[in-house]
Amino acid sequence: xxxxxxxxxxxxxxxxxxxxxxxxxxxxxxxxxxxxxxxxxxxxxxxxxxxxxxxxxxxxxxxxxxxxxxxxxxxxxxxxxxxxxxxxxxxxxxxxxxxxxxxxxxxxxxxxxxxxxxxxxxxxxxxxxxxxxxxxxxxxxxxxxxxxxxxxxxxxxxxxxxxxxxxxxxxxxxxxxxxxxxxxxxxxxxxxxxxxxxxxxxxxxxxxxxxxxxxxxxxxxxxxxxxxxxxxxxxxxxxxxxxxxxxxxxxxxxxxxxxxxxxxxxxxxxxxxxxxxxxxxxxxxxxxxxxxxxxxxxxxxxxxxxxxxxxxxxxxxxxxxxxxxxxxxxxx
Amino acid sequence: xxxxxxxxxxxxxxxxxxxxxxxxxxxxxxxxxxxxxxxxxxxxxxxxxxxxxxxxxxxxxxxxxxxxxxxxxxxxxxxxxxxxxxxxxxxxxxxxxxxxxxxxxxxxxxxxxxxxxxxxxxxxxxxxxxxxxxxxxxxxxxxxxxxxxxxxxxxxxxxxxxxxxxxxxxxxxxxxxxxxxxxxxxxxxxxxxxxxxxxxxxxxxxxxxxxxxxxxxxxxxxxxxxxxxxxxxxxxxxxxxxxxxxxxxxxxxxxxxxxxxxxxxxxxxxxxxxxxxxxxxxxxxxxxxxxxxxxxxxxxxxxxxxxxxxxxxxxxxxxxxxxxxxxxxxxx
Numbered sequence: 237x238x239x240x241x242x243x244x245x246x247x248x249x250x251x252x253x254x255x256x257x258x259x260x261x262x263x264x265x266x267x268x269x270x271x272x273x274x275x276x277x278x279x280x281x282x283x284x285x286x287x288x289x290x291x292x293x294x295x296x297x298x299x300x301x302x303x304x305x306x307x308x309x310x311x312x313x314x315x316x317x318x319x320x321x322x323x324x325x326x327x328x329x330x331x332x333x334x335x336x337x338x339x340x341x342x343x344x345x346x347x348x349x350x351x352x353x354x355x356x357x358x359x360x361x362x363x364x365x366x367x368x369x370x371x372x373x374x375x376x377x378x379x380x381x382x383x384x385x386x387x388x389x390x391x392x393x394x395x396x397x398x399x400x401x402x403x404x405x406x407x408x409x410x411x412x413x414x415x416x417x418x419x420x421x422x423x424x425x426x427x428x429x430x431x432x433x434x435x436x437x438x439x440x441x442x443x444x445x446x447x448x449x450x451x452x453x454x455x456x457x458x459x460x461x462x463x464x465x466x467x468x469x470x471x472x473x474x475x476x477x478x479x480x481x482x483x484x485x486x487x488x489x490x491x492x493x494x495x496x497x498x499x500x501x502x503x504x505x506x507x508x509x510x511x512x513x514x515x516x517x518x519x520x521x522x523x524x525x526x527x528x529x530x531x532x533x534x535x536x537x538x539x540x541x542x543x544x545x546x547x548x549x550x551x552x553x554x555x556x557x558x559x560x561x562x563x564x565x566x567x568x
Numbered sequence: 569x570x571x572x573x574x575x576x577x578x579x580x581x582x583x584x585x586x587x588x589x590x591x592x593x594x595x596x597x598x599x600x601x602x603x604x605x606x607x608x609x610x611x612x613x614x615x616x617x618x619x620x621x622x623x624x625x626x627x628x629x630x631x632x633x634x635x636x637x638x639x640x641x642x643x644x645x646x647x648x649x650x651x652x653x654x655x656x657x658x659x660x661x662x663x664x665x666x667x668x669x670x671x672x673x674x675x676x677x678x679x680x681x682x683x684x685x686x687x688x689x690x691x692x693x694x695x696x697x698x699x700x701x702x703x704x705x706x707x708x709x710x711x712x713x714x715x716x717x718x719x720x721x722x723x724x725x726x727x728x729x730x731x732x733x734x735x736x737x738x739x740x741x742x743x744x745x746x747x748x749x750x751x752x753x754x755x756x757x758x759x760x761x762x763x764x765x766x767x768x769x770x771x772x773x774x775x776x777x778x779x780x781x782x783x784x785x786x787x788x789x790x791x792x793x794x795x796x797x798x799x800x801x802x803x804x805x806x807x808x809x810x811x812x813x814x815x816x817x818x819x820x821x822x823x824x825x826x827x828x829x830x831x832x833x834x835x836x837x838x839x840x841x842x843x844x845x846x847x848x849x850x851x852x853x854x855x856x857x858x859x860x861x862x863x864x865x866x867x868x869x870x871x872x873x874x875x876x877x878x879x880x881x882x883x884x885x886x887x888x889x890x891x892x893x894x895x896x897x898x899x900x
Contacts, residue, residue, distance in 0.1 A: 304850040338858040370860050391857065510849070510867070517842070517849045518636040519868060525723065526670040527872030528702050533867035535842070535849060538857030 245296040247340035253319040254367035258311040263357040265307040268513040270355040281352025296511035299337035306336030333370040340364040359532035372544040389422035391428035391538035392548035404434030419447035424560040425486035427456040454556030465489045471497035495519040511536035577628040579672035585651040586699035590643040595689040597639040600845040601632035613684025631669035638668030665702040672696040704876040721754035722879035723870035725761035734745040736766030743815035751779035755820035756892040759788040787890030803829035827851040843868035
């Protein structure tokens, strides 16, 4: 059984030769998981905290039993096994780039420094990285919460960059790219990655005027449209009016029900990349079939080689990305 | 809202100008749906029948509320709206190629001719096809139950053919293709499509010796291996021992928990196509990330242009495919 599918992992700090022991400093719960935890507990911070502690005590990992998802963590390498392929040494400050849903974890401080109100969770304890885990040493020139937030979603810009680059390699004008949720973290990075990869037009779709203003100020997209991503007719109409349909549609909206709109906003022969963990496999498969949409639909794999490097580079070089991340990580 | 996401559809037989009214002869429930209905009712045929009647009465369509999936139907065109783009005329015997989960349906015979023991459901009633629906006129040279079973899964060989063809276009040896569930309906068609598209090696994975014998007799794959598709280490080991890892892995096993095995059986840079409606989006996304697998993961879109034609052609020209379908549709 793979660690993600196992109900409980063994977080014993005595490591195997290919493992690495990490002193945890901070957890970053994934957005879908935190939203579910918060909603299920009416936003009560103490209740949310108790549920997280209960999950980790019960499962030996922070995997939300409802969403199945986890998040990531930062910490300092305490011990690296002799056969670990990760190239880490004790003292390295790192971020894990595998999901918390498959990372053995013990919390020792009762999360006493967390307010229960955001995904970023100060935390004392230890975690274990397997040989096939991925971890990145945190850049010294960026605040840790920023790097953490960037690396948490770095799979999205990496895969977007790959798909858009391939589409841009075909003769003619570069592809039209629509990003649903473009004012968010994975969305802003994906929009910047799409432009860098050769998109001829990047359309950002956001749910309301406040996010539209933020996205316009960031300057990461050529067009900004306001539409409800869960309304297929609304979102496809908005994308078409803004220069679509899209050759590549990137779904970064962490709410259920965005499959139909993404499919309808995409040109025949185009590609939809689903990064939201709220995506329903059957809604996507049957939705496309039901409207005879010849679109390639990708499960947004969180791992693409070089993903952390690309995302950190985008945040360093694109002031608009930095702006959006700063607004979303300040005070957390 | 798209019809697939709507709880209830309106099955009023008074059609709009772009719609087509069909007299239903037979429903073909999708495998995941029938399995769930049968399991939830301890295989009791009368209970299964009552549940199906209840769903259609309640929702105006046959969409399993647990799996979200439907199936397809055959019937005879009763009335074609003046603006219908489907090109059908009254009297045409057709199969719908959109899911029952978005096809308005009324059952008028209480399913009295169905034994409740198989997915193929003799049925009197009517159904409505929308303008963007897909329907195919049934071939005159094949038994109707066979054509129906073939068209129900025709998206799988079509997308497999496309993906394998593209991989075969690259310089060097053709791709290695693994088909999980190769002795089933979508699996056997996908194996035949992979070979036709230029695979250098087709590995069929089946759960037990009985299916292995059937697959060997059909001759659709170069290698046949027995492994539990829900055991990641087992299935990836078996595929590797048989000539893998696979460049393209096709998942046609309608049980939950096949994501990890499919990912581990696939080479870095390879592609996994998920056709099973039992696929979990998060298990796929997090599973790949968790083992740092750089694999492209496709949601198996049931629609690819020309899908029915390709599948019918495979069943006509590949005796092994016909053999597997005959064994699986006889007596139903």
